[in-house]
Amino acid sequence: MSFPLLTATAALPALGAVATAAVPAARRTAAKWLALLVSLATLALAVTVLVRFDPDGTRYQLTESHSWIKDFGVRYELGVDGIAVALIALTAVLIPFIILAGWHDADPLETGNRRWRPTQGFFALILAVEAMVIISFEATDVFLFYIFFEAMLIPMYFLIGGFGDRAHEHGEETAATQRSYAAVKFLLYNLVGGLLMLAAVIGLYVVAGNFSLQQIAEARASGSLHMATSTERWLFLGFFFAFAVKAPLWPLHTWLPNAMQESTAPVAVLITAVVDKVGTFAMLRFCLQLFPEASKWATPVILVLALISIVYGALLAVGQRDIKRLVAYASISHFGFIVMGIFAMTSQGQSGATLYMVNHGISTAALMLVAGFLISRRGSRLIADYGGVQKVAPVLAGTFLIGGLATLSLPGLAPFVSEFLVLVGTFTRYPVIGVIATFGIVLAALYVLVLYQRTMTGPVKPEVSAMPDLRVRELVVVAPLIVLLIFLGVYPKPVTDIVNPAVRQTMSDVHKTDPKPEVEAAK
Amino acid sequence: MNATHLAAYTTSTGEAFQFWVLGTIAVIGALCTVFMKKAVHSALCLAGTMIVLAIFYLANGAYFLGIVQVVVYTGAIMMLFLFVVMLVGVTAADSLKETIKGQRWLALLCGVGFGVLLFAGIGNASLKEFNGTGQANANGNVEGLASLIFTKYVFAFEITGALLITAAVGAMVLTHRERTERAKTQRELSEQRVREGKHLPPLPAPGVYARHNAVDIAGLLPDGTPSELTVNKTLRERGQIRDVSTEALNDLRALEQRAEERLERTAIQPETFKRPEEASK
Amino acid sequence: MNPVNYLYLAALLFTIGATGVLIRRNAIVLFMCVELMLNACNLAFVTFSRMHGNLDGQIIAFFTMVVAAAEVVVGLAIIVSLFRTRHSASVDDASLMKL
């Protein structure tokens, strides 16, 4: 029995959360540093996982398995494949930046301290979320996964409902009400999804007799476990709905704009860049592996929904007047790409989708965090309140532009690679859908550039004339993200090498192979 | 001995007769309990019903219970009821008019339905033959009960004991009112009265010319009208004021007339005294 | 005559008592009705004990009485304090649980 690396990776932030929460209220800064250190340590562990993981080895590695609830065959089973490793790394990388970016977001309000903002709580909750996300990436036991998939909601609920932007254009009271509305909406949406998933999980247990992903998948592959077509489809829908809410897929998306709009920028990043990834990841791992036939059966509908998400999200992003909402709708569009790539059932599509999850995490983090810095300076989220920032804060504007260019997936930056892979992967099997999806890149350019033009260019607005440029802390947050974006855009091979074998496995799970090009077919 | 014998096995025509007669009374009593306007009457009817039930107990061979029923229930509990009724007001009759919409109909519906169901249940139950409490009461009913209570049901018994204690304490807690502030001295009371500016001198005494001295008779004002003030508040609230002003004044008139005759004065046109309001008619 | 009639009588009394509880507003009368119901039960128990030829039924009836006594004590105390505060024994006046 070797050192339980995966457990450690998940447990460390959990313990860190407890420790952070236990820091006395007076020692606020200590709590912050503690949280930051814990997250960095977690990053170190994640890197070890990355190193110890052998891309060409068995499918699930670093596995741990202990019996947990004997009567229901629930086991504490952990294991990572390439996709999970990539996403764990993403999470572990982003959290320190999130903590650093939110350094002052939870400080007690100086003026009119109506709501006490428990700083320790803020950072503890972030770490708790990290722990749960990581373990749900690692879990290979359906029940175990479900538990953390749901438990994640609790800290997220408090993060959304408890900590908003300190400056709000409508005043503190409305801010509080809108916040709670957003938080409750988030909770309800995801709970409903989780409820259906719970039903499906139980159904799966009834059918399969245990919760172990590997056993069930193998049994299905070997044919020893037969599922009636209708049963499989119902179970699939149960799982997929939950993940589609989390992802979020049109028309289950409306919780995301509210949540991201009302929460502080770091929390918004946490939602869209980290937590939502669990949804898409789970589609790839559970839906496709457990219910290959049903997945293929549902593919057309899902692809259309994804397509709608892409175009719809982009169009709505164009129509937004609130920076954060804009980013939220952009994310919806991007999640559309991810889902499309997953269900295109081609190696390019799925590798692209996985890559997309990583890149979208980084690019959104960059854009959203800079936007957060911007908002914190001016105290308003409305695009119309800005203008000419480029003149007074060139570095801020520059980073903002780079984040935006990444969002519109400019070649040379990471998102381009994934987006193009997804498009190609879809196009090879569904040309029409691929072509329509390509319109997304034009719309993306539209909303990003309109945002940049309205906020950064033009004559300098008097309100922003005194705006300070990025501070050191903020640069420390943004610069590495940008470096990552460029590096992964120029040399994504390290990630693809890890991801590709896992994708090959998944493809074989669903018994699909890439379509052959015409010329070779001719030969 | 043979009385128990008799009571135990057969149900003699005597018992049947007794059942039908007393049963009717019991039901009537129950109905009156429900439908009497005044709480006192309800209480009395209930007491009657209970006594009837006591007799039925005896008839069923439950001698101890029969006695207890009379002593405890009719003797103690109903007295308690009467006490409370007295506290709350004997004649405070509440109207039977229903305030909650549909309550009465629902109540009747449920009641009737429930009764029907019970009857149906009893009808279905197979209770044709029965064996009386003969050998159960062989060596005395009380002894039998005692042996059961102190062996088989001892715990229940103890617990009921505890329950009773708790109930007693609880009743005390509920009814006892802690006096939080110091009792007002007479001086303070008078000062308060002055401050509130209401009726400074002591209230006038009831009774008329000392010819009536019952507390429920209002004293008369010089013009002959009765003064409410003279009557005790509680009586006033219950509306139990005997108004004797008319008779009193008529007596007075007769007295004066006799005095006239005695002094041979030309009789003034004798007109019977009327109370002002009658005169005004 | 068959002692089952006692049971019918008990049922009848019980129903009457229950209906009384439902239609009377005066708390005291209400309690009397409850007593009536309890007595009806007692009658049933006694009858049962006679039918089965053992005393358990009577024991239960005995306990019932005790409980009834306790209940009356507490209930009446409540009524008294209620009357003290709101000068009325009508249960409808004590409807503060209404939203």
Add this chain to the structure above:
Amino acid sequence: MENLIAPLIAAPLLGAAVLLVGGRRLDRVGHWIGTLLSTASFVFGLILFADLLGKGAEHRTLTQHLWTWIPVGGFQADVTFRLDQLSMTFVLLITGVGSLIHLYSVGYMEHDERRRRFFGYLNLFLAAMLLLVLADNYLLLYVGWEGVGLASYLLIGFWQHKPSAATAAKKAFLVNRVGDMGLSIAIMLMFTTFGSFAFGPVLSHTGDASEGKLTAIGLMLLLAACGKSAQVPLQSWLGDAMEGPTPVSALIHAATMVTAGVYLIVRSGAVFNAAPDAQLAVTVVGAVTLLFGAIVGCAKDDIKKALAGSTMSQIGYMVLAAGLGPIGYVFAIMHLVTHGFFKAGLFLGAGSVMHGMNDEVDMRRYGGLRKYMPVTFITFGLGYLAIIGFPGLSGFFSKDKIIEAAFAKGGTEGWILGGAALLGAAITAFYMTRVMLMTFFGEERWRNQPTRSPGAPSAEPAAETHGEHAEPHPHESPKVMTIPMIVLAVGSVFGGAFFSIGDRFLHWLEPVTGHSEGDSPLSAAAVTGATMVCLVIGVAIAWAQYGRKPVPAVAPRGSLLTRAARRDLLQDDFNHVVLVRGGEHLTRSLVYVDHTLVDGVVNGTAAGFGGLSGRLRRLQNGFARSYAVSMFGGAALLVAATLLMRAV
């Protein structure tokens, strides 16, 4: 030797990185760093050129593989460079003209406090453009393709505080994005067709693919070319792009970037050769655009916009030629190069004029400037002669060849295209003469009047700094600006002759593009003659209109066509009405739908539950007796249930 290709790109890239990250401390030397590095890459280019010349015609292809970029299943994208005669030509053009314009900008941007960043962007552009022409596969080309788009976005919007500039930049990027969509779809098609998108496999297997696929690919590539090269219908951005500093207009929007479309078409020649329909589409687009641009060019009073129109039309010539297939590829590229010289020269001249005229851009406020800025006058004049195709100058050779090729296409198409080309030549002569006359001849309309009338278009922000004073004092520009102009003038004079004498250029490019002589219905001499006639006519009309009678300082209302042409033939209005307005309405209504419909359903459900519970709340009326009723009823039901159970 091929290891020198990477440095070619790396040098300007390094420059961009250093200048943009370096920060303020580089402000005083930044421009020199930029110029130095671009020159360095020009030198590398020369070395490689010499090396190629040393080799046999068929060994003149160097490839350098750096690393595997995106390996996923059958999808293999490498970072590999390919240097052959075609890309070599572009490399020299880009780095050469680029370096000259760097030099020019040193003087031109002297008074701009953000000069360092300007040079950073210029270097970024060079790097991207070189990547574009050196890429060995379409995906890498796509990177360069969007890279130049980004650079052009940054440079057009360089004066971001001007809303007009910011808007123009956004517009340029968006329109280009539409083109890029075409390119990416083309790449996907290639991948599904050939299983690869590297030049080698794709261009060598065109024979095996179905013509339908090839036509689709061709049309998508054409769309891409239209976006980048400002061809109808995606040309609308070029005019506004003139908001950028003039050197940018010269380098990006005249000499190099806008010609990328031509490069793409010529590079993908094999595809087009196998897809005649696509080819036809290309020629049509080219012909339409060359007339469109020419007409627009006639009506503009803003000197830069007039030149932009001319650029459009000249690229139309190139695209037309490229669409003609092997007959025209070489001449397309040749015209591209010569155009690079003289159009850059013309723009720099225009810039120099504006520099001397307090950044006035309205030609109606110029006039008689020849004696104030002689060097500018001479260089500009030479460029003018070159572009109208004055015999002996570079434009003459390249354009003449294209017209011949157009006729050589044969059939009615040939006649139509040739006629369009001839007509275009005439109009070119007209508007260029117009520009020339309005700027350098006639009376000095800039005297006795403020430099800028409120409505007049303003290009340079410097005007705001020393804007509103009485009248400009035209003066010659400093050496650092005139030298590049002179060099380019020399190029535009002798370039054509140098290339065409003995068909040097033809032999140089033939191995890559292939070449075939079409059978022209007209003899070369006849075509040349016709061209000359058109030329004379055009010049004559212009002289009659602007030479003899004085030019009104305020533009006359003009004919319907003129007014339409002033507004880019209503293209923008069309876009505005159809795309912008429509898009706004669409998004607005969608936002509404999202809020009321999608969200409304959810909130509605919530409200429904709320109402229901509100109703149920009524049951709790607080009367103990009614609770008792329900309790009693419940008991009754239970008894009933038990009885039924027993009965059953």
